[in-house]
Amino acid sequence: MKLCQTTADLQEEVALAKAAGKSIGLVPTMGALHEGHGSLIAAARKENELVIVSVFVNPTQFGPGEDLEAYPRTLEADCILAGKMGADIVFAPAAKEMYPSADMTWVEVTGHITKVLCGRSRPIHFRGVTTVVSKLFNLAQPDRAYFGQKDAQQVQVIKRMVKDLFFYVQLRIMPIVREADGLAKSSRNTYLSQEERTAGLILSKSLRYAEELFKQGERDSSRIAAETAKLIGSEPLSEIDYVEIYELPDLKPVAGDITGSCLLAVAVRFGTTRLIDNVILEVE
Amino acid sequence: MKLCQTTADLQEEVALAKAAGKSIGLVPTMGALHEGHGSLIAAARKENELVIVSVFVNPTQFGPGEDLEAYPRTLEADCILAGKMGADIVFAPAAKEMYPSADMTWVEVTGHITKVLCGRSRPIHFRGVTTVVSKLFNLAQPDRAYFGQKDAQQVQVIKRMVKDLFFYVQLRIMPIVREADGLAKSSRNTYLSQEERTAGLILSKSLRYAEELFKQGERDSSRIAAETAKLIGSEPLSEIDYVEIYELPDLKPVAGDITGSCLLAVAVRFGTTRLIDNVILEVE
Incomplete structure (x- = not known):
């Protein structure tokens, strides 16, 4: 090399x-x-x-x-x-x-x-x-x-x-590569204290929850975003920057129900460290 | 083709x-x-x-x-x-x-x-x-x-x-290609009336004059620009946008005398048509 x-x-x-x-x-x-x-x-x-x-x-x-x-x-x-x-x-x-x-x-x-x-x-x-x-x-x-x-x-x-x-x-x-416990791999993960790292698991957990809601038939983008934000907010160390859903590929706002392919993206601070994660929600 | x-x-x-x-x-x-x-x-x-x-x-x-x-x-x-x-x-x-x-x-x-x-x-x-x-x-x-x-x-x-x-x-x-009478070739020359076209010859004439001054040893950039502008201004149909000298390649202002390689550039309106022309003044 x-x-x-x-x-x-x-x-x-x-x-x-x-x-x-x-x-x-x-x-x-x-x-x-x-x-x-x-x-x-x-x-x-x-x-x-x-x-x-x-x-x-x-x-x-x-x-x-x-x-x-x-x-x-x-x-x-x-x-x-x-x-x-x-x-x-x-x-x-x-x-x-x-x-x-x-x-x-x-x-x-x-x-x-x-x-x-x-x-x-x-x-x-x-x-x-x-x-x-x-x-x-x-x-x-x-x-x-x-x-x-x-x-x-x-x-x-x-x-x-x-x-x-x-x-x-x-x-x-x-595709996103994750730690065994679900945390998305990131160079910024090294900034996290042990406590913050554990708290950070709420990101992948909440995205999996959103995916589950979507699979069960929930299509209302505001409701999915709100449920995801609520779950992240339940973690006391989290400070949400955004939890939002946009249409792919142009990242246009979703008006009401999800119909095509959408991005659910989150950015959340844990102490001074800002982590991002996302999942694609796609109507087949 | x-x-x-x-x-x-x-x-x-x-x-x-x-x-x-x-x-x-x-x-x-x-x-x-x-x-x-x-x-x-x-x-x-x-x-x-x-x-x-x-x-x-x-x-x-x-x-x-x-x-x-x-x-x-x-x-x-x-x-x-x-x-x-x-x-x-x-x-x-x-x-x-x-x-x-x-x-x-x-x-x-x-x-x-x-x-x-x-x-x-x-x-x-x-x-x-x-x-x-x-x-x-x-x-x-x-x-x-x-x-x-x-x-x-x-x-x-x-x-x-x-x-x-x-x-x-x-x-x-x-290099710039010119008409036999000196006017720089330009797609915008077709906009000119016969009178404006004749007036436009002042551009190449004034740039040749500036070159001559420079060859004779004039190095003061302000004086060269001023003389050029004066000659262009003597043509009643001309309306000067700029007559300026900048250092090459970064087009920085020339402080006083020309030492290296400079661009003397002009932009002048004749009626509604804006023509540009230029010459490089280079100290050998």
């Missing part, structure tokens, strides 16, 4: 692979790799001849007061895990490499798709995401790029960007 | 060319092709195995009250000229093809590079340009893309975008 720390290094590897006619799979990450990322890398390994894992804590997707400084940085361990799961290249550039100009070129998806859910409390977040992902797409020129369904809104925003800008890349969205 | 009117059509042609290992040259235009465009197409023909000319009057780069509706549309003649100059494909999509979503994904270069010169009177112009050029780059996947120095600020903005977003494309900037 090769570690590339400059864009020039990566571009050279990509040019060689392209000249050899190799297919390229890209797994964009912010590092602190866990089994969720591992599943993305393994999927990329199966489907591509060259697998690139980017490890970059992207400053432009963090707002003021968010956890940019605290975000876990574990490059050595990341390289080991990435290599084990089949990565050929780990691309871990400095911020200066990814943002070469003092002024910026932004790639931004506008409209309600970036304004609801996480976009409400993190207004600049998705602009940072789409900007860095555009750069990574152009650098790595992937045939396929791998993202986790854990970041459900990010998935929809990137799908929109790829469609609007005609990026030549196939998006592969992988 | 083949005419592609959908993105899917173009993508198919590009995929075939890529699979065959062909190099691709792209000439993005808004149609109403003249010899200036012709020189770009001829240059692309020399350097690439597949030459794509896009003809698209891009609505997002026109502000309210600008000439979007009036802009000349001459697709049939454009195809003939493009073919004659060596184009393999003319890509002439409908707006709906290029902008498939109701909400938008924008690509925007921020900072003073897009705020000075034309950016001041046309605040959304360059955002429209960089957005559509990003789409065209992703659709056509060119090895080389051809732009005219006539749109000097556009050239610098696109260079910045390519650098910031790591587009895999070589930019080829071609």
Whole structure:
């Protein structure tokens, strides 16, 4: 496995692979790799001849007061895990490499798709995401790029960007990987105290409950959201940011009953740590 | 020569060319092709195995009250000229093809590079340009893309975008093509009355005069700009938008004397028609 720390290094590897006619799979990450990322890398390994894992804590997707400084940085361990799961290249550039100009070129998806859910409390977040992902797409020129369904809104925003800008890349969205007790794997889980971690289980529990209601025939989106919020609220350490249901793929509000495919997404604070989780509710 | 009117059509042609290992040259235009465009197409023909000319009057780069509706549309003649100059494909999509979503994904270069010169009177112009050029780059996947120095600020903005977003494309900037009497070729010249057209000659005349001053040793940027503006102002039909000098490549203001490479750019109205022209002043 090769570690590339400059864009020039990566571009050279990509040019060689392209000249050899190799297919390229890209797994964009912010590092602190866990089994969720591992599943993305393994999927990329199966489907591509060259697998690139980017490890970059992207400053432009963090707002003021968010956890940019605290975000876990574990490059050595990341390289080991990435290599084990089949990565050929780990691309871990400095911020200066990814943002070469003092002024910026932004790639931004506008409209309600970036304004609801996480976009409400993190207004600049998705602009940072789409900007860095555009750069990574152009650098790595992937045939396929791998993202986790854990970041459900990010998935929809990137799908929109790829469609609007005609990026030549196939998006592969992988299911949420969970701990044995149900907690969705996240690099931010390491922030949690033991007490908060236990409290955090209410997220997966409440989403399973919502799924159960839906399976039993409940279609009223407000009622499902309200029942989910009520269950989460029953956990004293939880502080709800949102519990909301939107239509896929455009994240439009659901008027009344769920008819097609919807996203039930939650963001909840436990102490200073904000966790997200989600489930898709789909009428067959 | 083949005419592609959908993105899917173009993508198919590009995929075939890529699979065959062909190099691709792209000439993005808004149609109403003249010899200036012709020189770009001829240059692309020399350097690439597949030459794509896009003809698209891009609505997002026109502000309210600008000439979007009036802009000349001459697709049939454009195809003939493009073919004659060596184009393999003319890509002439409908707006709906290029902008498939109701909400938008924008690509925007921020900072003073897009705020000075034309950016001041046309605040959304360059955002429209960089957005559509990003789409065209992703659709056509060119090895080389051809732009005219006539749109000097556009050239610098696109260079910045390519650098910031790591587009895999070589930019080829071609010199301004002029009529025999000096008027820079422009699709908007057709708007001019005979009287305005004659008056418009003051642009190239004043830029040649500025060049002469510079060659004779004048380095004071304010004096060169003032002399140029004075000469343009002597033409009664002229109404100056700007006559300004900025450092290349970042379009930063020149503090006092010109030392490196600078752009002297002018934008002037003649009746309802706004013409631009420019010259590079370079200390050897």
